[in-house]
Each structure stands twice: as structure tokens, then as C-alpha cells.
Amino acid sequence: MPIRNTLPHLASAIAVGVGLATLGLQAQAATEWDMPTPYGDRTFHTENIREFTQDVRKATEGELDIKVHSNGSLIGHAEIKNSVRRGIVPIGEVIMSRLANENPIFEVDSVPYLAAGYDDARTLWEASREIIADELAKQKLRLLFAVPWPPQGIYTQDKITQPEDLQNLNMRAYNNASERLAQLAGAVPTQVEVPDIPTAFSTGRVGAMITSPATGADTKAWDYLEHFNHAQLWLPKNMIIVSERAFSRLDEETRQAVLDAAAEAETRGWKMSQKETQEALDVLKENGITVTTPTPELEEKLQEIGATMTDEWADRAGEQGQQILDAYRKQQD
Ligand code: PCA
Numbered sequence: 135m136p137i138r139n140t141l142p143h144l145a146s147a148i149a150v151g152v153g154l155a156t157l158g159l160q161a162q163a164a165t166e167w168d169m170p171t172p173y174g175d176r177t178f179h180t181e182n183i184r185e186f187t188q189d190v191r192k193a194t195e196g197e198l199d200i201k202v203h204s205n206g207s208l209i210g211h212a213e214i215k216n217s218v219r220r221g222i223v224p225i226g227e228v229i230m231s232r233l234a235n236e237n238p239i240f241e242v243d244s245v246p247y248l249a250a251g252y253d254d255a256r257t258l259w260e261a262s263r264e265i266i267a268d269e270l271a272k273q274k275l276r277l278l279f280a281v282p283w284p285p286q287g288i289y290t291q292d293k294i295t296q297p298e299d300l301q302n303l304n305m306r307a308y309n310n311a312s313e314r315l316a317q318l319a320g321a322v323p324t325q326v327e328v329p330d331i332p333t334a335f336s337t338g339r340v341g342a343m344i345t346s347p348a349t350g351a352d353t354k355a356w357d358y359l360e361h362f363n364h365a366q367l368w369l370p371k372n373m374i375i376v377s378e379r380a381f382s383r384l385d386e387e388t389r390q391a392v393l394d395a396a397a398e399a400e401t402r403g404w405k406m407s408q409k410e411t412q413e414a415l416d417v418l419k420e421n422g423i424t425v426t427t428p429t430p431e432l433e434e435k436l437q438e439i440g441a442t443m444t445d446e447w448a449d450r451a452g453e454q455g456q457q458i459l460d461a462y463r464k465q466q467d
Contacts, residue, residue, distance in 0.1 A: 165384065167200045171227040172211035173328055176352045178406045179281060179372050180204045183227060186279075186374075186399040193391035198384065200225065211327050215375070219273050224380030230266070230280065230373045231309040237269055238451035242458055243282070244311035245447045246367045246440035252408050254466070255282050255369040261461035265454055276381055278396040280373040281403030284346040284411035285366035286312070291341050291359045293424070297435035306334060306343035309370065311443065315344065318439045328353065335359070347414035348407075356421040364415065365428050365436055369407075374399075 169187070173179055180202070187200040203209075209217050214226040215233060234241035242262050243249065249258040259280065267277040294300060301320035307313040308325060316323035321342065326334045328349055334340045335358035342359070343350075350362060374396065381389060419425055428436060448455055 164196050165198050165388075167198065167224045167380070168208060169200050169202050169225045169227070170206070170209040170214050170217065170223055171202060171204045172206050172214065172229070173227075173372075174205045174352060178348065178410045179227070179283075179403070182281060182399055182403040182406055183374065185402065186395050189395035189398060190392055193395060194388050198388050198392065205329050206327065215275075218375055218377050219275060221377055221379060225278075225374065225376040227372055227374050229309065230371050231311060234310045237454070238447060239266060239269065239454050239458060241309065241311055241447070242451070242455070244309055244368050244370045245444050246311070246315060247437065248368065248440075248444060249462075250285060250366045250368055252282070252369070252404070255371075256404065257465045258458075258462050259371070261465055262458045265458060270375060271378070274378040275375045276378050278374040278376055278392070279400035279403065280371040281400060282369040282371045282407050284348050284407055284414065285364070285369055286344055286346055287365045287367065288363040289343045289345065289350055289355055289359050289423075290361045290363070293361055293426075294363055294432060295429045296431055299432075300342075303342040304340045306331065306340040306345075308345065311368070311370075312344040314443060314446075315367070315439055318442060319435070332357070346411075347418055348410050350423070351414040351417040354421075355418065356423050360422070360424060362415075362418055362423050362425045363428060363432070364425055365432075367436070367440075 169183070171180060171183060184202055187202055190198050190200055209223065209226070211228065211232070215228050217223050218226045231241040231244040234244075239262065243255065243258065249255045263277075263280075270277050288294065288300075290299075290303065292299065297319065303321040305316040305321040305323050306326045307316055307323040308327070313323040313325065324334070324340055326340060326343075331343070331349075331353045343355075344367075347362065347364070355362070376392075381392070384392070415425055448459065451458070
């Protein structure tokens, strides 16, 4: 009798014990996050992100382990933002201006000549960061950090001196602004993601492109063209976003570690970008690309296109856009 009575108790005690042990273990097990990014391993953005994930690993003693899947290998660029929003992945990188169709404020960094150097780009970021973060927060996305690409220019097979030289070129573009600029210059734009650039050139789909010295060097532009015009049109930013839901599941200490590493990654990334500009220009030259700046005639045309695009953007971006422009101009003074 006593034995019969004790056994079930013993069994359930063991079960509870095992259950608690499992729970305890789960609470301590490392969290693993998959992080899709659109650009390749040679890109300084990817290097910076890897450093960010190492910093998080170190600071949390391995509690949060973020695994980077670069070059669109896990999720293509076009799907990354919505994948984070839907919780398919907790964190990811996208170029901010890709969200322009949702709200024009996301492409404020791709308006030609609005902020075409690092100091102005930084001021513009300070003037726009909060409003952009708030827009993302409405979708339960948290902005962790943003880092600019080097200034955008124009790659061509032939030398460009006159505005007419751009006409009818099949021009590779990557966001609405680069597409619109190509259009206004009389070229024929086609959107192509970075991993697909070499194929787009080798199959003749495009013969020119708008991008940075960095991406030209990363994709070995010298294999398919000869000229880079360092026009310094704008500095588009990549941003790292995390789903608020995934973020809130982390404990307080881990959350702080992520925020600290993100702040460092932003500071480091801006420096890397600036350094990369000169280094990539050198790589282009060493590999036979002729690097020039716009002739006065071309400059005039690009400025005219810039003025048109600034007006178009301001119209589209309405009150929020005006708020950013006012804050930007005020900080510039
Ligand atoms: N490289 C990316 C975005 C801007 C840049 O410099 C691209 O060309 O798609």
C-alpha cells in the first residue's frame, strides 16, 4: 500500500523535476538569429555587420548569436524588409531608399546634390533619423543603425563629356532615384541587384551603371567597362532593422548589448565608408578604369536634373519631407 501510493508521487516529482530542468536549460540556451543581407562579403558594409555580430556575441558571452547570410543568399533584397516585418527572420539589412514606395522620406538620402559629401550626409541623417525610425516603428521595426555608401557616380563604356553622351544608354539602376536620374538624362534604366551586375553586363542587358566606387570595385567593373565619372550625386544608406517582437524577447542586458554594438557599428561604418571611397577609386584606377569628374556641360545637366528631382521629392514627401529639410538646413547653418 505505501509503495503503491508513493510511486505515482515519485513519478510526478521526477516529471516536474525534469520539466524544470528543461525550462532552466531553455532559459540559458543561446538565442540564434539569422540575418539576411543583400551585398557580398567583399563589401565594407558586410564586414561592418560581421564585426557588429562579433561584438554582440562577445558582450553577451554567446547568448545572442547572429548568423549573417550575405549576398542575398538566404532572402533576396526585395524580400528582406517584409521578412523581418513578418517575423520570418528577426533582423536584416536593406538599402533605405528601397522603401521609397512606402514613404518618400526613406529616399531623402538619394536626392541628387541634396547631401553629396560625408559632412552633409551626416547632417541630413541627424535631421531625418527620428522621423524615419518612427515610420519603421509603426511597422514594429526597430532601426539599429545606418551607414552610407560612398558617393554615387556613373560608369560607362565610352567617355562621357556631353549630356548627350548619356542618351539611350542601357543604364543599371538600383532604386527609384537612380532610375529617375537615368530617365531624365535620356538613358534607359533597368533595376539590377548587385549580385546580378556581372551577368547583366556580360549578357548585354546593360552597358552603364550608377553606383559607388565601392560597388564598382567589388563587382570588378573593369571586366565590362572603362570609365567612371565620380559625379558625387548622393550617399545612399543601408540600414539594419530588427523586429520589435524578436528584440523584446531578449533580456534587458542582451538588448543593451545589441544597442551598444549598433551604436559602435554606425560610428565605425561611417569611417569605413569614407576610407573606402579613396581606396576603391585607387583600385578602379589600378585596374585600368579612367576616373574623371563631370565636365562643366555635364555638371550643368546633372545639377538641372538634381533640381527637378529635389522638387519632385519635396512634392511627394509633403509635410514630413519639409520637416526634414527644415531641420537639415537649420543644422547646416
Ligand atoms: N552600391 C549599391 C547601392 C549603392 C551602392 O553604392 C548598389 O549599387 O546597388
